[in-house]
Amino acid sequence: MTELEKATISDLNFSKLGGLVNVVVQDIETGEVLMFAHADREAIERTLREGLAYFYSRSRAKLWLKGETSGNYMKVVEILVDCDGDAVIYRVVPLGPVCHLGSRTCFTRVLSSETV
């Protein structure tokens, strides 16, 4: 990994998705992609400040602290920002299974071309 440049929250572009940015969650130790979600400015700010993963739940239309009901919080070690500021990576240490179905990652299926 080359040295990373710095970004601030003002470099994020929340306008493309109605106040949200895209969030990829990656296990910082294994590199595994664990889940995908969205965050608004408040979710990003609280994640930075508290070190736990906050998102914006589009279905519930509110701030969402991952683990608030399950206890499976994610410790966020760093947040990476992409070139156009509309996607970030939460680099995390998961404190339990990430998926609501109980698995380590939400990405447990491989897409087959059988029916294409």
Place this chain on the structure above:
Amino acid sequence: MTELEKATISDLNFSKLGGLVNVVVQDIETGEVLMFAHADREAIERTLREGLAYFYSRSRAKLWLKGETSGNYMKVVEILVDCDGDAVIYRVVPLGPVCHLGSRTCFTRVLSSETV
């Protein structure tokens, strides 16, 4: 990595984002997350069929073969699907720098809390 279940394109949920799913692109060898984009059904079908990464460009409102102008195609080895079918991972071998700014990944910046 545990054995993956199979999904088909009918398991994808294109309805949440106006005909699109979220696409995380990950280097299959290093685990590095390279970029984030979107795909419509046609992009997924062509990716499966041709083995190169297709997306749907929201800014240009059309199908987008990554590399069609730069020559930096991405070979897609497998596509993983998440639990609710609205996000996928293209697991790729990049055939050149991924970012339009010339870097290996679009995620070259770390978010600093300095200004929060």
